[in-house]
Amino acid sequence: xxxxxxxxxxxxxxxxxxxxxxxxxxxxxxxxxxxxxxxxxxxxxxxxxxxxxxxxxxxxxxxxxxxxxxxxxxxxxxxxxxxxxxxxxxxxxxxxxxxxxxxxxxxxxxxxxxxxxxxxxxxxxxxxxxxxxxxxxxxxxxxxxxxxxxxxxxxxxxxxxxxxxxxxxxxxxxxxxxxxxxxxxxxxxxxxxxxxxxxxxxx
Amino acid sequence: xxxxxxxxxxxxxxxxxxxxxxxxxxxxxxxxxxxxxxxxxxxxxxxxxxxxxxxxxxxxxxxxxxxxxxxxxxxxxxxxxxxxxxxxxxxxxxxxxxxxxxxxxxxxxxxxxxxxxxxxxxxxxxxxxxxxxxxxxxxxxxxxxxxxxxxxxxxxxxxxxxxxxxxxxxxxxxxxxx
Numbered sequence: 017x018x019x020x021x022x023x024x025x026x027x028x029x030x031x032x033x034x035x036x037x038x039x040x041x042x043x044x045x046x047x048x049x050x051x052x053x054x055x056x057x058x059x060x061x062x063x064x065x066x067x068x069x070x071x072x073x074x075x076x077x078x079x080x081x082x083x084x085x086x087x088x089x090x091x092x093x094x095x096x097x098x099x100x101x102x103x104x105x106x107x108x109x110x111x112x113x114x115x116x117x118x119x120x121x122x123x124x125x126x127x128x129x130x131x132x133x134x135x136x137x138x139x140x141x142x143x144x145x146x147x148x149x150x151x152x153x154x155x156x157x158x159x160x161x162x163x164x165x166x167x168x169x170x171x172x173x174x175x176x177x178x179x180x181x182x183x184x185x186x187x188x189x190x191x192x193x194x195x196x197x198x199x200x201x202x203x204x205x206x207x208x209x210x211x212x213x214x215x216x217x218x219x
Numbered sequence: 220x221x222x223x224x225x226x227x228x229x230x231x232x233x234x235x236x237x238x239x240x241x242x243x244x245x246x247x248x249x250x251x252x253x254x255x256x257x258x259x260x261x262x263x264x265x266x267x268x269x270x271x272x273x274x275x276x277x278x279x280x281x282x283x284x285x286x287x288x289x290x291x292x293x294x295x296x297x298x299x300x301x302x303x304x305x306x307x308x309x310x311x312x313x314x315x316x317x318x319x320x321x322x323x324x325x326x327x328x329x330x331x332x333x334x335x336x337x338x339x340x341x342x343x344x345x346x347x348x349x350x351x352x353x354x355x356x357x358x359x360x361x362x363x364x365x366x367x368x369x370x371x372x373x374x375x376x377x378x379x380x381x382x383x384x385x386x387x388x389x390x391x392x393x394x395x396x397x
Contacts, residue, residue, distance in 0.1 A: 023381070024381040024384050024388075025378065025381040028381055028384060060384060063337070063356075063387060063388075064357075067337065067352070067353070068356070070338060070341075072252060072256045073259040074252045074256070075268075078247070079276070080244055080251070082273055083273055083277050087277065087281065090281065
């Protein structure tokens with residue numbers, strides 16, 4: 017406006033009817049009395065009309081086959097990624113199922129192993145005890161009382177083992193492992209008592 | 220260029236959303252030329268415009284499911300095109316010759332003998348100015364929309380447009396009235 021005429025920005029605002037421009041009303045009023053700015057406004061209208069009338073440029077060739085190729089390739093990659101994710105998920109699930117099973121139920125595997133080990137030990141102790149022929153030996157009253165106590169406790173354990181059979185699997189395994197370990201301990205003690213007595217009497 | 224029609228556009232779009240390659244090709248056939256024209260008006264070279272066209276329709280094929288039908292399908296494709304073209308401008312920004320045109324403009328404007336036609340003058344604008352002129356004056360985008368697409372302010376868009384028209388005025392001389 018330093019020359020007394022509208023700036024290009026004001027002229028464009030008038031051309032576009034842009035009332036958000038602060039000086040729109042003043043500029044619009046100026047146009048009506050200024051032939052120079054009116055001519056410039058007309059020129060702007062014409063430039064826009066000529067821009068819109070410029071010939072449309074078309075691509076030299078269709079690129080759809082390239083686009084389609086890229087889309088197919090992209091879909092394949094997406095599918096592969098999805099399969100990879102599914103595969104990894106399945107592998108992870110199997111890993112969790114295997115390791116997790118052990119992690120979740122370590123006591124069950126431990127219990128089964130403990131029972132097997134304890135039963136073997138118990139059987140070996142039974143054999144060892146029979147080889148001593150305890151019924152054929154003379155023992156003192158104190159030892160006899162100890163043997164009776166041990167045998168009573170073993171009998172009680174056997175009764176508890178029979179009773180444990182009615183429990184559900186998890187509880188039964190836990191209970192049997194515990195009882196078999198106790199039984200091995202008692203059998204060891206019983207064998208020790210007989211062996212000790214035998215060695216004390218020089219047999 | 221606001222209303223480029225495609226017969227049975229809704230049906231074609233519906234099939235395209237299901238991944239029908241025939242429908243996708245129909246969209247390409249109907250809109251690749253106006254999309255290329257827009258890209259070519261914004262980009263400096265035909266190679267860039269062809270890349271933008273390819274990127275545009277790759278995006279259209281991938282994302283047509285996201286088109287909700289709020290506006291015309293061409294309006295959506297056009298916004299994808301202008302977005303891709305402006306991205307290309309940003310990537311090529313180092314090539315922008317705005318300063319060069321600033322230096323050459325006065326001498327061009329001073330000589331009627333060197334008066335250019337509109338096509339040449341438009342090509343001579345900086346990429347940013349040309350993009351604003353085309354998006355605003357031809358495609359009809361508002362300054363707010365241009366500012367959003369360019370990640371700039373409304374006043375930036377307005378000043379770019381005024382600056383571009385100032386230069387066109389100088390380069391075209393009286394020809395604009397012819």
